[in-house]
Amino acid sequence: MTKKTPFSIKRRTFIAGSGAAALAAGVTGFPAVLRAQAPDPVRIGLVHPVTGFIAFSGTQCRAGAELAIADINAAGGIQSLGGAQLEAMLADSQGRPELGASETARLIEGGAVGIVAGFSSAISLATTQEAAKTNTPHVVDVGVADDIVNRGLTNTFRFAPGYGAVAQSAVARLDEINKAANSPAKTAVIIHEESLFGTGTANLMTEELPKIGIEVLSVIRHANPTRDFTNIALQLRSLQPDLIIPANYYNEYVLLARTLRQQRIEAKGIYSVLGGAASNVQFVQEFPEAAEFIMDCNHWYDPNSEVALQRRAAAEAKNLFYTYEVFCAYNAVAFLADAIERAGSTEKEAVIEALNGSTWDNHGMPYGPTEIVNGQNQGAQAVNTQVQSGRIEVVLPAEFASAEAVFPMPSAG
Numbered sequence: 001m002t003k004k005t006p007f008s009i010k011r012r013t014f015i016a017g018s019g020a021a022a023l024a025a026g027v028t029g030f031p032a033v034l035r036a037q038a039p040d041p042v043r044i045g046l047v048h049p050v051t052g053f054i055a056f057s058g059t060q061c062r063a064g065a066e067l068a069i070a071d072i073n074a075a076g077g078i079q080s081l082g083g084a085q086l087e088a089m090l091a092d093s094q095g096r097p098e099l100g101a102s103e104t105a106r107l108i109e110g111g112a113v114g115i116v117a118g119f120s121s122a123i124s125l126a127t128t129q130e131a132a133k134t135n136t137p138h139v140v141d142v143g144v145a146d147d148i149v150n151r152g153l154t155n156t157f158r159f160a161p162g163y164g165a166v167a168q169s170a171v172a173r174l175d176e177i178n179k180a181a182n183s184p185a186k187t188a189v190i191i192h193e194e195s196l197f198g199t200g201t202a203n204l205m206t207e208e209l210p211k212i213g214i215e216v217l218s219v220i221r222h223a224n225p226t227r228d229f230t231n232i233a234l235q236l237r238s239l240q241p242d243l244i245i246p247a248n249y250y251n252e253y254v255l256l257a258r259t260l261r262q263q264r265i266e267a268k269g270i271y272s273v274l275g276g277a278a279s280n281v282q283f284v285q286e287f288p289e290a291a292e293f294i295m296d297c298n299h300w301y302d303p304n305s306e307v308a309l310q311r312r313a314a315a316e317a318k319n320l321f322y323t324y325e326v327f328c329a330y331n332a333v334a335f336l337a338d339a340i341e342r343a344g345s346t347e348k349e350a351v352i353e354a355l356n357g358s359t360w361d362n363h364g365m366p367y368g369p370t371e372i373v374n375g376q377n378q379g380a381q382a383v384n385t386q387v388q389s390g391r392i393e394v395v396l397p398a399e400f401a402s403a404e405a406v407f408p409m410p411s412a413g
Contacts, residue, residue: 041087042078042346044069044333045107047117047127052095053225054120056250057276057325061119061141062090064329067315072337080344086337093118097126104130113346114139116332119325121145121163121196128156137339137351141332142299142325144274145196149375155348157355157372159335159363160299160328161380163197163274167204170273170297173384173396174243175212177295181407183213185268188243189236190219193226193252201247201273217241226252229259236260242268246275253277257290261412268408272296279385279392282321291387293409295395299324300383301364303394303402308364331363335370338362366400 046065049058069086077083089107093100100123104115108131115138117127124143131138132153140148140156144163149156161169178185190205192198199221206216217239220232229252236244244267246256253276260270270278270293277283278296301308311330312322320326339354340346361369371378384396386405393403 039077039082039084042081042084042337042340043087043089043107043111043113044336045089045091045104045112045115045117046329046333047091047093047100047103047107047115047123048119048329049093049095049100049123051092053251054095054249057142057323058093058095058119060321060323060325061329063320064315064326065116065141065333067311067318067320067326068330068333068337072334078337078341080341081346086333093123093127095120095123097122101126101130105133108134108136112136113348114336114340114351116141116329116336118143121148121200124148125196128153131155135348135352137336137348137355139332139336139355141329145200153375155352156375157335157377158375159331159370159377159380161382162376163201163204165380166274166297166382167201167208169382170271170384171205171208171212173297174214174271176396177384177405177407178212178214180405184408185214185242187215187217187239187241188245188271189217189239189241190245191232191248191256192219192221192246193224193248194221195224197274198247205245205247205273214243222248222252224249224252227255229256230263232256233259233263233265236265236267237263244270246270246272246278249276250280250283251276254283254287254290257283257294258287261290264412266411270294270409272298274298274382278387280321280323281392282323284387284390284392285321288387288390289412292390293387293406295384295386295405295407297382297384299328300366300385300392300394301327302366302400304400305364307362311364327364331365334363335360366397 048061073085077085091103104127115131118124119142121143124140128138132155140158146162146164190202192202272278275296278294279298284291315322338360343350343354358370368379386395395405
């Protein structure tokens, strides 16, 4: 049976927020001098790119992490440590791995007992390596390169899936969707950003797509940032692929999708892998025509989970777009806090042991209880989403689906 954490978070608790904590502190009725000394805060280092070319995603990650900290504190803090409150220590990597590493070192020296970072794969590789020097527990929120957990770093954990698993799922489900429509898609062009994330994903897709009968006509790489996709649109017009497969960050993804719409470049499907905007509520709301019918294989919550729906409602009540960055970072913090709770200690070795033995299940994701092997949560998986009538629907796996896939995508006319 899965062990329940003492700080399982309910919507009512979230809404009450710090006000509940303040009330709890105020009802003791004892003079301050007679109160027991408050336990030391548990400091969690949050390293994200809140400025620079991926600032949108980094800011969303930070918001999600801070929501988790607020919820846990409102629910009583770390009860095995006398109700110790979590305290965020913030750092900005600016999208630069070397700065992410130096900021990680600064936070650890300042008292952080655990690190949650760092949105991109390149940054996560640097922050985990730096935290390993002091054996500080590090949970990656969004960083999909498989090397992050394949280097033997015993301090490094990832709750979400890596891109090896995501790419395999993406190809298998694309095959399922294509065959269900009598296999209209036979060719593809991959468009990816130049860093470790996009390049690694493109390499995996290039290797796997021929195995399901889809020829890769071209692999097009672009810089970060890119402000004009006209030339790439012209290449697509010439190649006329059945599938366009983007793997890039939010800003470039939005611009690419809008350019395809403006240039009337059509295909049987736009099928993203970890698409930076394809499963993003902001993109869908701001550019609904460009987003309609785009598919993505990405991090997404279980739409049938009451926990997930309550957290989404609470986040949106704070005017946040409930993007994957928000709930991935939220869960990374909660996963780490659960380990500290069960360890009853902030000693690094004890927390790492608790992370390795985690069976945490209060995440609202399509995962099941946590099972860690070599730092990676084995049950973590991406799902397939599709934008339909301005909503992001889960179309696969069937047990989590909220709609059926529409493929081939209808012509924009």
